[in-house]
Amino acid sequence: MTPSPQRRVDVAGLVIALVLLVLAGLVWWDMTKLQILSPYDLGPKVMPIVVSTCLVLLAIGNGIGALRGDLPARDSLDWMPIVLILGGLVCLIALIGLGGGFILGTAILFATTSRAFGRRAFLVDFLIGLVLAVLVYVLFSKLLALSLPAGPLERLI
C-alpha cells in the first residue's frame, strides 16, 4: 500500500468502532446488575469491567484508524451468493424450529450453497443433498446414537 495524502474517511470502519462502543456499553450495563457476594473482591464484575473498558479503548483505536483511512483495501463484493447461503441457513433454522425435520432443511441448504458457488442444476443438487442428509441421519442416529431433529421425513426411516 502506498501512503497517499488523499486518504478518505472509512465509513465501514467508523461503524465497526460504533458497534464496539455499543458492545462495551452492553457489557457495562449487564455488569451493573450483578451482585457481589464476597466482601473482599469484585467477583463476577472484574472481567466485565476489564472487557468493557478495553472495548472502549479499542473502539477509539478502530475509530482513529477509520478516520485516517488505515483499513486494508477491500475487493468488490458479490451479494447474491451471500443471500443464497444465508437464505439456505434461514430455511434450515425455520424448518427445524417448526418441526419440519433435519433432512429437508439440509437438502435445501446443500442446493442453495451449491447455487451460490455457481452451479445451475438446482434440482439435481437438491436430490444430492437429500441423499447426503439421509445417509448422515442414518449414520448419526443408528451408529453414533446422537439424535437429530426429526420431522415427517425422518419418521419414515
Add this chain to the structure above:
Amino acid sequence: MDAFVSLAHGLTVAIQPMNLLFALIGVLLGTAVGVLPGIGPALTVALLLPITFKLDPAGSIIMFAGIYYGGMYGGSTTAILINTPGESASMATALEGNLMAKAGRGGPALATAAIGSFVAGTIATLGLSLLAPYLVDIAVSFGPEDYFALMVVAFVTVSATFGDSPVRGLTSLFIGLLLGLVGIDILSGQSRLSFGVPELYDNIEVTTLAVGLFAVGEALYVASRRHIHEEKLEPVRGSLWMTKEDWKRSWLPWLRGTAYGFPIGALPAGGAEIPTFLSYATEKRLTKHPEDFGKGAIEGVAGPEAANNAAAAGTLVPLLTLGLPTSATAAMMLAGFQQYGLNPGPLLFADRPDLVWGLIASLFIANAMLLVLNLPLVGLWVRLLAIPQPWLYAGILVFATMGTIAANPSPVELIMLTVFGILGFLMRRFDFPIAPVVVGLILGPVAESQLRRALSISLGDPMVLLQSPISATLLFIALVALIAPFVLKGLGRFKAVED
C-alpha cells in the same frame, strides 16, 4: 533419562491397536482436509468434537493430534499445486512451491515438503518430549496470579504482537473474551449477558463459534469473491522423486527450518506463520543458487515446510504443559481435552501420564504414517482437489450445521452459528484475525477464574499480581509485547519518511 522412560511407557499406549487406528483415521482425515481448500485442521477438530463426545478420550485426542499433523502435510500439497494456501502457515511454501510445479518440478517440491515435514516433525516431537518434563516442574510452582499473567502474555502475543495490526488483533481477542463472559458464572451462580435466553445460560459452545467463524464465514467469504478469484490446479508432471542434487539442497534448509519453527512455536508466541517466513528469508539469503529464487527454488519449499511442522509440534509444548493454546487448532484441541473434563497442565502429567505420553508417542507414529501416506499416495490426495467447488462448500456447510445440531438440537444454536458465520465473514472482509476470538472464548473464562482466585487469596488487593516475581516478570513481558508493535511501526514510518 526420565523423559525416555515416560516416552517408552507412552509408546506401549500408542501401539495399542485401537489407538493406532485412531491415529490412522486422524492423519487420513487431517491430510484430506489439509488438501481441500477451505477447511483447516481447526475446523475439522471443531466438527469432530460433538461426534467424538462419546468415544474414548485417549483415542480421540490422539486422533485430533493426527489431524493437526496431517493438516500441515496436506496444506503444503494445496499450496504447491494450486497456489492457494489453506492457511497462513503455508503461504511461504506457496511462493516457490507453486513456481516449481509450474516448471514441471511439482513432484520433487511435494517430496521435499513431505520429507522435510517428517524430519522437522520428528525432531520437534523429540524436543517436546525432552522439554515438557522441565516445564511441568516449573509450572507446578505457579500460583493463580502467575497463571493469570501467563495467559495475559498468550493473549497479547496471539493477538497483537505478530499480526498485521495490533488494534485489529486485540479487537478480535476482546470479542472472544466478551463471548466468554456469556452464561452462568460458576463461582457466583449469576448469569451474565444471557438476556433470559436459556441456550445462553450454558455458555457459548466453542464448537459453534469455531464452526461458524471457520466454515460458514469462509464459505460466505469465498462465495462473495468468486467473481474475482479463480483457482488453477497444476498437474504433477515428471518424476516424483528428488534427485541427489535436490537432497543436497534440501537437508540444511530442513534443519534450519526446524530450528526456527520449534522454539517459536513453543514460546507462547502464536502460530507457524512467523517461522515459515523467517525460514524463507534465510534460505533466500543463504542459497548457493540465488538465480533459482523466483523461478522455483527447492530450498524455498524445504525450509518453510520444515518450519511449519516444527512449529505445529512446538505449540503442543505450552498446550500440554501449561494448558495454553497459541493457535486456533491448539485452542480446539484444548476444547477437546475439556470436553472430557481433562485440563492440560502439570496436573495432567501427574494424573494421566498414560494419556499425555501416549499422545506424544503417537505423534511419532502419526508422523511416520504421514510420510508413507504422502509420498507414494500423493496422486490420490491430489484427486481430492477435483471435487467441484460448489459441492465441496455445500458439503462443508451441511456438516457444519449437522455437527451443531447434533451437539445441541435447538434452532437457537443454529441461529448463533449463522450469526458467528456472518461475524467470520465480516472479520475476513475487514482483515481482523480469527484465531484470537477462539483463543479468547476458550482461555477467557480460565484466565478469569485464576484472576479471581488470586484476588480472593490476597483479599482483593490487585498488587498480588506484581508481588509474585514470576507474575511480575510475565506481565512485564506482556507489556513489552503489547507496546513493541506500536513502537516498531512508528520506527517503520520514520524510516519511510527518511527514505
